[in-house]
Amino acid sequence: MSEWRPTAEFSALRRRAQLLAAVRAVFAERGVVEVDTPLLASAPVTDPNIEAICTNSPEGEGQMYLQTSPEFAMKRLLAAGSGPIYQICKAFRRGERGRRHNPEFTMLEWYRPGLSLQALMEEVATIVALVVGAVDSKFYSYQQVFEQHCGLNPHQASLAELKQCAAAHLEVNFDTDDRDTWLQLLMSSVVEPQLDRESLSFVYDFPASQAALAKTRIDANGVALAARFEGFYAGMELANGYDELCDGAELVRRIRDDHSRRAANDQELPPIDRNLLKAMSSLPECVGVAMGFDRLAMLACKAERIDEVIAFPLERA
Structure with a gap:
């Protein structure tokens, strides 16, 4: 029986360690400070597409949540005057297991006050180049x-055209009147x-309905757009970047919208992060991006499964 052994070869774990060092060197050279925030949070994200893992409070009263990303805590640091910061940490999401997913994974996330989304995309390209060498960005x-x-x-x-398009390309065995579900599919x-x-393909100007915590704007044609991008390479999504929302009242509106969508789907309604709401009025203009570090390691090791670059996936934890 070999269930106690790691699923990753030690050569992959060494390559992963080298990549960690290289990423830290890039940020050190650019004056971006590494920070460390708690993995346990009093409130998770409210996004209906993300489910947090909850646990009993260490004090025995109520529940706490394993963070789905360090975003909320890092924004509190930014609001307190940290300047540019990054973090490499564990994140947790319930129900995410597959070829490229593990419920416990490693996130690389950074925030840059005063930087543009274009400059942030170029920084993402710099990180990806550590793995695959210089590559064209589109x-x-x-x-x-x-x-x-x-x-x-x-x-x-x-809505009918979106459903028709999905049926023409895919085997669809469900139905919904939610436009974003079809667009995301x-x-x-x-x-x-x-x-x-x-x-390295960057897709930007998503619909405003998919803004999450990004700012929105109206374009010349009157279309409401989200100021965010996603980055893709070799068939994988690698990065999700935002021009960060700084409006506390708008954040409350979006949380209420998330709760309404969750209620309609019979999902749990998570508590609101009151500390983040209090910090929003002091959050500087900034951009931020999250990258799945394990996916970078997969590229570095030419791996087909996340299990090849992490020591102990869910089944061997």
Whole structure:
């Protein structure tokens, strides 16, 4: 029986360690400070697409949550005047297990006050280059990739047209009247697989309904857009970046919207992070990005499964 052994070869674990050192060197050279925040949080994200793992409070009263990312705590540091910061830490998400997913994984996340989204994308390219060498970056709007690969304008297409497009490309065995569910399905299952695998592809200007904690804006055509991007390479999503929301009242509105969507789906309604709300008025203008470090390690090791680059996945924890 070998269940006690790691699933990753030691060569992969050594390559992972080298990559950690290289990432830290990049940020040290740029004056971005490494920080450490708690893994236990009083409140998780409210995004209906992310489920936190809850646990009993160490004090025996109520529940706490294993963080799904260090975002909330890092924003409190930014509001307190930290300046540019990054973190490499464990994050946890319930129900995420697969070829590229493990419920416990390693997140690389950083925030840059005063930087533009374009400059942040270039910084993402610098990190990816540590793994795959210099690579071309290509930039597409969300509308461009949908028109090219799905043949429709995602901002104008009717619900019926989105459903029809999904049925034409995929075997669909569910139904919903939520537009974003169909848009996200088409993005992950139709658009992403057709992006150039040899280039680092950045997709920006997502629909405002998918802003999460990014700012929104109205473009010249009157379309509401989210100031965020996602980065893809070799068929994998690697990065999710935002021009960060700094408006506490808007954050409350979005949390209420998340709770409404969760209630409609019979999902748990998580508590609100009151400390984050108090900090929002002091949060500086900044951009931020999260990257799955394990996926970077997969690229570095030419691995097909996350189990090849982590010592003990869920089944051997």
